[in-house]
Amino acid sequence: MIGSFRCELVDDPELLAAARLTRPDLDADEVAARAAWSVLVEPGDGVAGALIQALGAAEALRTAFGELSLGQPGVVPARALNEALARWRPRAHPRAVRDALLAARNVGARLLLPGDELWPAGLSDLDAHQPVLLWARGDADVLRASTAAAIVGARAATSYGEGIAADIAGDLATGGALVVSGGAYGIDGAAHRAALGAGGTTAAYLAGGVDRAYPIGHQPLFDRIRQSGVVLSEVPCGSAPTKWRFLARNRLIAAASLATVVVEAGWRSGALNTAGHASSLGRPLGAVPGPVTSAASAGCHRLLREFDAVCVTSAQDVRELWGERDASCAASPPPDHDRTRMLDAMSMRTPLEPADIARRSGLSVERTRSLLGLMALDGVVAQRDHGWVRRE
Amino acid sequence: MIGSFRCELVDDPELLAAARLTRPDLDADEVAARAAWSVLVEPGDGVAGALIQALGAAEALRTAFGELSLGQPGVVPARALNEALARWRPRAHPRAVRDALLAARNVGARLLLPGDELWPAGLSDLDAHQPVLLWARGDADVLRASTAAAIVGARAATSYGEGIAADIAGDLATGGALVVSGGAYGIDGAAHRAALGAGGTTAAYLAGGVDRAYPIGHQPLFDRIRQSGVVLSEVPCGSAPTKWRFLARNRLIAAASLATVVVEAGWRSGALNTAGHASSLGRPLGAVPGPVTSAASAGCHRLLREFDAVCVTSAQDVRELWGERDASCAASPPPDHDRTRMLDAMSMRTPLEPADIARRSGLSVERTRSLLGLMALDGVVAQRDHGWVRRE
Numbered sequence: 001m002i003g004s005f006r007c008e009l010v011d012d013p014e015l016l017a018a019a020r021l022t023r024p025d026l027d028a029d030e031v032a033a034r035a036a037w038s039v040l041v042e043p044g045d046g047v048a049g050a051l052i053q054a055l056g057a058a059e060a061l062r063t064a065f066g067e068l069s070l071g072q073p074g075v076v077p078a079r080a081l082n083e084a085l086a087r088w089r090p091r092a093h094p095r096a097v098r099d100a101l102l103a104a105r106n107v108g109a110r111l112l113l114p115g116d117e118l119w120p121a122g123l124s125d126l127d128a129h130q131p132v133l134l135w136a137r138g139d140a141d142v143l144r145a146s147t148a149a150a151i152v153g154a155r156a157a158t159s160y161g162e163g164i165a166a167d168i169a170g171d172l173a174t175g176g177a178l179v180v181s182g183g184a185y186g187i188d189g190a191a192h193r194a195a196l197g198a199g200g201t202t203a204a205y206l207a208g209g210v211d212r213a214y215p216i217g218h219q220p221l222f223d224r225i226r227q228s229g230v231v232l233s234e235v236p237c238g239s240a241p242t243k244w245r246f247l248a249r250n251r252l253i254a255a256a257s258l259a260t261v262v263v264e265a266g267w268r269s270g271a272l273n274t275a276g277h278a279s280s281l282g283r284p285l286g287a288v289p290g291p292v293t294s295a296a297s298a299g300c301h302r303l304l305r306e307f308d309a310v311c312v313t314s315a316q317d318v319r320e321l322w323g324e325r326d327a328s329c330a331a332s333p334p335p336d337h338d339r340t341r342m343l344d345a346m347s348m349r350t351p352l353e354p355a356d357i358a359r360r361s362g363l364s365v366e367r368t369r370s371l372l373g374l375m376a377l378d379g380v381v382a383q384r385d386h387g388w389v390r391r392e
Numbered sequence: 393m394i395g396s397f398r399c400e401l402v403d404d405p406e407l408l409a410a411a412r413l414t415r416p417d418l419d420a421d422e423v424a425a426r427a428a429w430s431v432l433v434e435p436g437d438g439v440a441g442a443l444i445q446a447l448g449a450a451e452a453l454r455t456a457f458g459e460l461s462l463g464q465p466g467v468v469p470a471r472a473l474n475e476a477l478a479r480w481r482p483r484a485h486p487r488a489v490r491d492a493l494l495a496a497r498n499v500g501a502r503l504l505l506p507g508d509e510l511w512p513a514g515l516s517d518l519d520a521h522q523p524v525l526l527w528a529r530g531d532a533d534v535l536r537a538s539t540a541a542a543i544v545g546a547r548a549a550t551s552y553g554e555g556i557a558a559d560i561a562g563d564l565a566t567g568g569a570l571v572v573s574g575g576a577y578g579i580d581g582a583a584h585r586a587a588l589g590a591g592g593t594t595a596a597y598l599a600g601g602v603d604r605a606y607p608i609g610h611q612p613l614f615d616r617i618r619q620s621g622v623v624l625s626e627v628p629c630g631s632a633p634t635k636w637r638f639l640a641r642n643r644l645i646a647a648a649s650l651a652t653v654v655v656e657a658g659w660r661s662g663a664l665n666t667a668g669h670a671s672s673l674g675r676p677l678g679a680v681p682g683p684v685t686s687a688a689s690a691g692c693h694r695l696l697r698e699f700d701a702v703c704v705t706s707a708q709d710v711r712e713l714w715g716e717r718d719a720s721c722a723a724s725p726p727p728d729h730d731r732t733r734m735l736d737a738m739s740m741r742t743p744l745e746p747a748d749i750a751r752r753s754g755l756s757v758e759r760t761r762s763l764l765g766l767m768a769l770d771g772v773v774a775q776r777d778h779g780w781v782r783r784e
Binding site: 244293312358367 | 433475479480555556636681685703706729735737
């Protein structure tokens with residue numbers, strides 16, 4: 001803490017006490033500061049991200065809101081900082097931060113910070129747009145999985161799409177991968193359910209607070225996910241799942257996963273936004289095709305066509321997105337054109353002399369004779385009294 | 393003709409007379425020689441192709457079969473030429489060539505030679521594997537079309553696949569493109585029929601002679617194609633459609649078209665062979681996706697996944713394969729994130745003050761006020777007695 005740069009958003013004793021209760025293993029100053037940032041900003045606020053990266057969460061707060069704030073021209077241009085302060089000030093109340101921590105505690109939400117062992121490593125690729133923290137309900141240990149795949153798609157899915165999502169997610173989960181999705185109706189729900197059904201693990205990133213079930217009809221699903229998976233959000237408990245937060249949430253799904261697969265999506269589906277995040281992060285992107293007559297697959301075909309997504313038809317195809325090869329897949333030998341032409345020229349009933357076969361196949365008599373010998377060894381041709389026949 | 397290099401395969405008077413009858417507009421020597429080569433070789437014979445490219449069809453024959461044949465070490469290695477001669481000799485009978493010309497005449501087949509005005513320009517990309525000629529029945533003038541698209545696929549097609557093939561081929565044909573295919577059951581037939589049904593043109597490249605309907609059940613279709621399209625083959629009348637000739641025929645379909653589209657194909661479908669030819673010729677390759685649960689689409693998905701085929705869902709997608717843009721397709725404006733966040737924060741029923749909206753949206757009060765003004769002009773928000781509401 002730098003001298004007189006006192007800021008009530010971090011230096012409030014009640015707030016620090018609440019922070020200590022939430023994560024007794026960490027520095028209360030850091031926990032309180034990150035909780036404060038999560039209340040102050042909308043997801044993905046790059047100015048906050050840049051300040052936190054440069055100064056740490058607590059110093060960034062003191063710099064922005066401290067009694068003797070001098071600004072940080074080296075980190076963020078003065079004008080951008082002033083605009084950001086104008087955004088943040090309406091929310092800058094220590095009580096709001098304390099309430100967020102207490103609300104999390106009330107629902108048993110754990111607070112994950114960047115640098116934590118369980119922090120999804122991929123999120124750091126978001127750079128200044130990384131979340132300041134994650135509020136997590138359930139078994140955050142599932143985040144240790146060495147592979148994570150995002151299976152996302154349309155809410156207005158068809159039974160075809162939900163079936164494929166379930167097949168792929170179930171297979172991936174059985175193989176030990178964490179199935180990441182957004183908890184929505186349709187494809188997301190099918191993916192979460194199949195992962196749970198397979199005895200695997202799943203993570204749902206929500207657009208609103210983890211204390212709210214959205215959609216409300218998925219309350220039982222979220223309850224199940226918390227048993228053998230985790231429900232995560234970067235916005236504090238009580239936050240509504242706004243349209244903006246859905247868009248911002250999508251970047252988390254993409255960043256937290258080795259690959260993103262869109263199973264079904266309309267032409268303008270939100271799942272394409274997740275796909276866009278995956279692409280811009282350099283993550284492999286897969287799309288499951290469907291009938292071109294199905295509006296629910298139009299977005300997937302668009303991804304295949306315009307965004308260079310990889311065509312995915314199975315869990316194995318997904319594993320190959322991150323480089324796992326299928327050991328059972330060996331190269332087949334190249335076809336032998338002369339053999340094809342020989343067999344074309346032969347009959348299964350009428351024996352033919354080598355000279356005949358040569359003329360009909362367009363091969364030389366010598367080549368015909370030598371191939372007949374080799375192919376007889378393989379059992380595909382046989383010699384009869386008056387010539388040769390094919391046997392298959 | 394070079395001195396004593398006389399060869400009965402070209403210098404036979406009856407043969408030359410038959411050649412003159414067939415194409416009176418051309419040099420009989422050249423016509424007879426190309427007819428002879430078409431009888432001698434199996435499709436795609438590279439040694440014959442290299443000799444013909446270097447010496448012309450007639451001189452190539454005299455060099456290979458002339459009384460004083462000396463070989464052409466500069467064109468083809470001696471060993472390759474000797475092996476080729478051993479292949480060709482069993483078929484080297486002037487009568488066979490004469491019969492081929494007469495059989496063609498009997499069914500009204502026209503003989504097309506490289507360099508002819510109607511010769512499909514793309515075939516020259518096959519280089520030494522270009523056909524030595526084409527036997528054509530029907531209206532060869534349709535080959536003048538400035539655009540040609542190959543629409544190919546499985547014989548064991550589904551009604552889904554045949555429907556899509558028909559939609560795409562009909563649309564392309566209506567736009568003036570020549571629809572090229574292989575005359576098989578399933579996708580090929582659907583493509584030909586739709587082109588004819590749309591009042592357009594179509595070309596069927598056959599693996600056997602143009603005097604034979606293969607499959608026989610497509611005899612009525614071939615009859616119709618000859619009315620407003622053309623049936624083509626590089627093998628002489630009477631030739632059986634062998635497996636080798638199917639594989640070789642596929643290269644013609646790919647080479648004669650600006651782009652090749654596979655509509656449905658099993659995992660090992662022959663249509664993938666056509667696709668492979670298109671790729672190796674540097675022609676754009678499209679594949680129509682289908683349900684991943686459909687074995688009839690497995691080959692298409694393989695093309696999308698392993699061979700970098702473009703996902704095709706409509707005729708417009710096919711036209712874009714050769715660079716035609718859709719004029720009606722304009723870029724949509726980028727989304728305005730602040731507006732999204734503002735609307736997220738507002739209610740349609742409960743008016744909110746700008747300070748409230750600012751806090752809820754995470755925007756500054758100033759930005760909120762100025763956006764409210766702009767959005768009111770667009771009619772998406774409105775001012776009430778006690779604040780602002782959203783109107784949609």
